[in-house]
Amino acid sequence: MAKTKYIECEHIYLRPVEKEDAAILQKWRNDPHMRGLLAYRPPCTEEDVVKWIERMSAGDNVFLGIVNKEDDKLIGIVNVGSVDRLNRSAEGGIAIGEPEFRSAGIGFEVSVAMLDFVFDYMNLHRLYVTAHGYNEISLLLTKKLKFVEEGKQRDAILRRGKYHDLIVLSLLEDEWREVKKTL
Numbered sequence: 001m002a003k004t005k006y007i008e009c010e011h012i013y014l015r016p017v018e019k020e021d022a023a024i025l026q027k028w029r030n031d032p033h034m035r036g037l038l039a040y041r042p043p044c045t046e047e048d049v050v051k052w053i054e055r056m057s058a059g060d061n062v063f064l065g066i067v068n069k070e071d072d073k074l075i076g077i078v079n080v081g082s083v084d085r086l087n088r089s090a091e092g093g094i095a096i097g098e099p100e101f102r103s104a105g106i107g108f109e110v111s112v113a114m115l116d117f118v119f120d121y122m123n124l125h126r127l128y129v130t131a132h133g134y135n136e137i138s139l140l141l142t143k144k145l146k147f148v149e150e151g152k153q154r155d156a157i158l159r160r161g162k163y164h165d166l167i168v169l170s171l172l173e174d175e176w177r178e179v180k181k182t183l
Helices: 019-030 032-037 046-056 106-121 136-144 173-181
Strands: 012-016 062-068 073-084 089-096 126-132 148-159 162-172
Touching: 012 106, 019 032, 019 046, 019 073, 062 106, 073 106, 089 106, 106 126, 106 136, 106 173, 126 136, 126 148, 162 173
Parallel strands: 089 126
Antiparallel strands: 012 062, 062 073, 073 089, 126 162, 148 162
């Protein structure tokens, strides 16, 4: 059965994450590289992931799979959560689970689609993200998109015996409109 293409881009499309995706998401969540980039998670089962999918998709949250157009392979996820309708703000996140698609421009393509969606469709004013201080790829992407650093949570993350900062960055609706003119 064909999956719903919620947002189409040049190389990928975004579709709702479904329970049938649990096995691949479990693989990614248990992958050592991905665990190093995400908030701490204990080893998880497929059942744990199904429950996580339900939580991530609840309410105003948007939880989409990133799919490679060439072969319809699920390669990552994007989410908009912690939606605050009163203040028109939310938190965004992207994870590219398949290694061959990391550092291939997919994160940029997904980010542009997510920002358009957040500001045009969801009618939000502010999107914020958090990045581990050692996640250079994520920090370079936010810099390219002109996110503004709001602050640091110092030594907030312990990885492999060393503490790292958690960086909070945001982009406002009018800033995105200006950035988009340059793309």
